Amino acid sequence: MATVIETPDLRVFVDPSAALAPIRFGLPPHEVELRALSDSASRIASELADVDVVVVTHYHYDHHDPGRLIPADLYSSKVVLVKDPTRSINVSQRIRASRFLRILRGIGARIEVADGVERVFGRTRLVFSKPVQHGNTPRLGYVLAVRVEYGGESVSFSSDVEGPLDGYVVDFMCGSRIAIVDGPPTYLVGRAYSDSDVGVALGNLVRLANCVETLVVDHHLVRDLNYVELFEEIRRSTGRSPKTAAELAGLRPNLLEARRRELYGLLEEE
């Protein structure tokens, strides 16, 4: 979900980090995934060196990196707009937030809590949502969505809403030229996510497809090779085709985690 949004007077990096699922299908990350992670981390670091403002939507390691793969000194003297580290947060993220923000303060980053605020830089405006639940349970904590506005246009980013399940997120993103959304974790259906959650997510994605120019759905959804079925349902209902983040960038989707068993040679390639 690491995303750089650029306006004529500002470069904003939302969630400059990347991570791999420690276990999927009972398997640790394959060497191919480790190489992809290391490539992504290098690209994130070089972009991070060149932005004015950083946004951290929540404190999972795929969204913030406390100096493990991405050098923390790249944050020095930058404005860092963060999810409130003490309110509307679960215990594990509260611990990670305090460690991360201590490191950032140590190298002179200018940290500001962003929940529900609007912040103007030149002619660019950053608008932050109130805290939104990370999926279908408060146990995973809360995230911030963000909208970057310039000259009557905007790009919006939902962060890890796993759906979206909350209509508030749809209202927040409606009207954007590009909306980048975390889709439902269909790979968890029958365990931590239900068919009725998928139904709610689909209804919200259909509503969003109808009120933005380009709908990008990625992250939790593309941990499932069958994500295309959900895309097809959105297209049938709206006549509009969503894109993955890779497709937005002109690349072909490369679903390494969803194909982990094939990478280990445990299944035939599809």
Ligand SMILES: [Fe+2]
């Ligand atoms: Fe997350």
Ligand SMILES: [Fe+2]
């Ligand atoms: Fe995430």
